[in-house]
Amino acid sequence: MVEWSDQERSIINSIFASLDYEDIGPKALSRCLIVYPWTQRYFGGFGNLYNAEAIKTNPMIAAHGIKVLHGLDRAVKNMDNIKATYAELSVMHSEKLHIDPDNFKLLADCLTIVIAAKMGTAFTADIQAAFQKFLSVVVNALGRQYH
Amino acid sequence: MTSLTAKDKAVVKDFWGRISAKGEDVGRDALSRMVVVYPQTKTYFAHWKDVSPNSPNVRKHGVTVMNGVADAVGKIDDLKGGLLSLSELHAFTLRVDPANFKILSHCILVVMSIMFPNDFTPEVHVAFDKFLASLALALAEKYR
Numbered sequence: 001m002v003e004w005s006d007q008e009r010s011i012i013n014s015i016f017a018s019l020d021y022e023d024i025g026p027k028a029l030s031r032c033l034i035v036y037p038w039t040q041r042y043f044g045g046f047g048n049l050y051n052a053e054a055i056k057t058n059p060m061i062a063a064h065g066i067k068v069l070h071g072l073d074r075a076v077k078n079m080d081n082i083k084a085t086y087a088e089l090s091v092m093h094s095e096k097l098h099i100d101p102d103n104f105k106l107l108a109d110c111l112t113i114v115i116a117a118k119m120g121t122a123f124t125a126d127i128q129a130a131f132q133k134f135l136s137v138v139v140n141a142l143g144r145q146y147h
Numbered sequence: 148m149t150s151l152t153a154k155d156k157a158v159v160k161d162f163w164g165r166i167s168a169k170g171e172d173v174g175r176d177a178l179s180r181m182v183v184v185y186p187q188t189k190t191y192f193a194h195w196k197d198v199s200p201n202s203p204n205v206r207k208h209g210v211t212v213m214n215g216v217a218d219a220v221g222k223i224d225d226l227k228g229g230l231l232s233l234s235e236l237h238a239f240t241l242r243v244d245p246a247n248f249k250i251l252s253h254c255i256l257v258v259m260s261i262m263f264p265n266d267f268t269p270e271v272h273v274a275f276d277k278f279l280a281s282l283a284l285a286l287a288e289k290y291r
Contacts, residue, residue: 034269035276052270109253113272116257117264125183125200128257132184 002137004079011130015115016076021069024114029065030055032110039103068107075138083141090145101143108135151274151281156223158274163220166263173262174213175206177254185250191243212251219282226285238289245290248283255279 004012033040034052046061048054055061071089078085093099112132116123151159166173179200182189195204215233222229237243256276259267267275 031269031272035273056269113257113260113267116260117267120261120264123257123261125180128180129184 001080002082007126008130008133009079011127012076012079012134015127015131016073019069020118021066024111024118025065025067025069026062027065027114028107028111029068030058030061031114032107033061035110036103036106039106042097042099042103069111072138075134075141079134082137083144086138086141087145090142093142094146101139101146104139104142105136108132108139111135151223151277155274155277158271159223159278160220162266162271162275163217165266166259167217169262170213170217171210173255173258174209174211174216176209176258176261177251178205178209178212180258181251181254184254185247188247188250191241191247213255216255216279216282219285220278223278226281227288230282230285231288234286234289237286238291245283245287248279248286252276252279252283 033043033049033055040049043049043061043064046064047058049058049061074085075082093101112128112135115131116128119127182192182198182205183200189198192198192205192208195202197204199205219226219230227234256267256272256279259275260272
């Protein structure tokens with residue numbers, strides 16, 4: 001089981017309490033599709049992804065980014081049992097969405113970079129460590145039910 | 148992975164031109180961050196008594212590494228040739244596991260995002276990520 005220090009819990013809760021989902025969600029997902037273009041393979045029905053500008057202004061991508069970011073809420077509320085909390089979502093990502101779990105890490109890295117830009121110097125090394133630990137537990141849980 | 152396109156090189160050189168004055172700050176912060184976020188990287192610095200993020204050795208080393216990155220920007224048209232001696236250093240003397248190049252690259256990108264949130268657009272991000280990956284490949288050239 002994953003051990004969380006009080007400081008780590010406080011950091012994660014604080015980041016998500018002040019998170020602007022409508023801003024960060026679209027930025028994180030669009031950055032992922034631009035920086036790692038092969039991830040676009042999962043968005044065939046999302047309209048124009050022809051270039052960076054198109055991706056950044058695509059409303060379907062924006063909406064999806066917000067949805068994905070809210071997907072993290074359950075992990076924040078259940079930090080002591082993220083694995084079980086995401087069992088069903090993991091099955092869905094595997095059996096319905098067919099997403100290569102390596103891609104979860106790519107989105108996590110983009111989310112880290114977008115949050116870093118937002119928080120600036122407040123995104124200290126300790127906060128980065130806690131945030132990345134949280135994301136890696138989520139990524140792990142999401143890949144758990146693949147077979 | 149892929150080689151750098153002319154556009155990638157132009158974007159990297161342009162961005163670097165705008166931020167190079169802060170290059171040392173980027174290096175210091177990236178190295179300090181790395182030893183905190185990825186504690187396993189401290190194994191390479193066991194010869195320093197103080198491996199904390201604020202240690203003068205750690206911060207100075209960040210500057211050394213970033214000067215290497217700056218140098219690589221200038222040699223962007225032939226990274227393998229230009230970084231030959233650095234590759235030999237990493238292969239035969241330092242023997243840093245190449246997985247760590249990715250780790251440090253990520254930390255550099257995070258610091259760039261913090262320090263230059265408006266300049267570090269997704270377009271700059273992808274070009275610089277590709278550049279750092281090519282740099283890492285050039286550094287690992289002599290490993291085996």
